[in-house]
Amino acid sequence: MTDTTARVRELNLYRQYFDLVAAGTKTIEVRVKYPHLADLAVGDTIRFRIKGTDETCEVKVVRVTEYTDFESLLDGEGPSSVNPTATRDKQLANIRAIYSPEKEALGALAIQIGPLA
Template sequence: MTDAITRVRELNLYRQYFDLAAGDIIRFRIKGTDATCAVRVGRVTEYVDFAALLDGEGAANVNPTATRDEQLADIRAIYPPEKEALGALAIEIVLL
């Protein structure tokens, strides 16, 4: 029996892509290659900040390998307060 490994991926979005809606398709591409992975957006939920996102989605659903406080600290280490003030999105996706 093998243990499943949880991989965490970061996705930076330009503001124009915050208009995602349920039913839209996102095609992820490995930069510089033709390799892609398509997913359908199941749900998009907007939150006022990172804490609200973790509370609303459940920290274990965002990253099961870290506590809520660890995740919040990690996210805030990447994004300064002025970026967090723009809000946060939770995007539920389904692999096609």
């Protein structure tokens, strides 16, 4: 028997992205395909936290899509879903400032998020 219970995941976010998620304007979260995210599933809850604070925002996972790299992810999802306040090129630069080429080589996850029901 497998456990299909939705889980709560805690992930840190920078303030600028946290505010977009909390406002509901950022609907795609970008992450490297780390092993600890391999079983992230539709229905899971993500509790985003601004690192070093008690400020949180909870969202529901609507969809998880894998991409080979960040460029493919931005092209597949549309940059306005990832960050409606920045151009595609600026977003790509920002994401690559966070994640090294070695981490990008693990693959990229587009996590579509929505409000808790």
